[in-house]
């Protein structure tokens with residue numbers, strides 16, 4: 700009986716992980732001033748999005764993240780059946796998101812990145828951020844035989860046209876934008892006394908500086924991508940978002956991105972993934988009992 704009970708999923712872990720995933724999405728959306736993205740100031744380059752819609756969308760995804768965490772706990776290992784179970788949960792989550800947003804894509808890329816990481820955290824609650832990203836990458840590399848044929852997405856279109864990897868390759872390679880750029884920058888800026896908002900903005904800029912963001916490529920082509928990468932690197936080398944010179948460079952970057960109708964949605968998703976792993980790390984270290 701005891702062995703049986705020990706094999707059962709712990710509902711409080713799945714609930715806590717879904718809470719953390721939704722909180723990361725809301726923290727990302729509310730963080731301001733993000734260049735050309737939805738934030739507390741407005742809709743950036745998006746005519747069909749708003750902060751309220753991002754919030755509603757984030758909350759609508761709680762059951763999908765919980766389902767992925769439960770699947771991780773129940774299956775117990777990163778194998779084909781688990782990959783297919785979370786693929787279905789991700790598609791259900793996306794359908795629920797589309798229902799509450801009346802068909803607007805608010806969080807497709809975020810469901811993918813946070814879904815994989817939530818599942819990985821349920822499989823290995825004691826693992827550190829890099830280890831979790833590795834587990835998530837292993838899941839992303841498994842084929843999902845149940846996935847229906849999709850109409851060509853924007854991401855697929857620009858991947859073929861420009862030969863870049865996009866959301867799928869980022870996950871399959873273990874989220875280098877998060878592990879090698881977002882998280883280290885978040886901690887470097889915090890340690891330099893930047894304050895939490897500026898540290899998060901700097902993390903977003905570090906992700907943008909190195910990402911082949913298919914949202915930007917789709918909307919603004921290689922010129923838009925170069926503008927995003929070079930402009931965000933310029934903010935960081937000017938001293939980051941907490942410095943006067945950095946804030947001027949950030950304003951100039953936003954002006955340039957808006958003129959190109961370019962919005963770094965993929966980088967925003969990966970900032971949410973960075974905040975998720977960062978918060979998970981804090982919860983684990985504090986051992987406050989909910990995980």
Ligand SMILES: CC(C)(COP(=O)(O)OP(=O)(O)OC[C@H]1O[C@@H](n2cnc3c(N)ncnc32)[C@H](O)[C@@H]1O)[C@@H](O)C(=O)NCCC(=O)NCCS
Nearest residue numbers: 785786789808811814852853854865866869911912913965
């Ligand atoms: C992999 C996904 C994101 C499809 O990506 P694709 O590039 O084909 O489509 P699309 O352009 O619609 O969405 C890409 C989204 O990813 C984000 N993104 C863009 N560039 C990048 C990048 N370089 N890295 C990470 N994310 C990015 C953006 O938010 C963008 O909107 C996803 O929709 C998918 O296939 N889901 C299947 C469901 C599933 O298996 N889920 C598993 C559990 S999570």
Ligand SMILES: Nc1ncnc2c1ncn2[C@@H]1O[C@H](COP(=O)(O)OP(=O)(O)OP(=O)(O)O)[C@@H](O)[C@H]1O
Nearest residue numbers: 728736737804805806807808809853914964967968
């Ligand atoms: N704060 C944010 N503002 C805007 N986009 C965000 C934000 N956070 C995450 N994103 C991501 O950006 C993507 C939306 O970008 P975009 O609107 O360019 O995508 P699309 O629906 O593929 O294209 P389009 O709207 O140009 O037809 C979402 O998948 C979402 O995950």
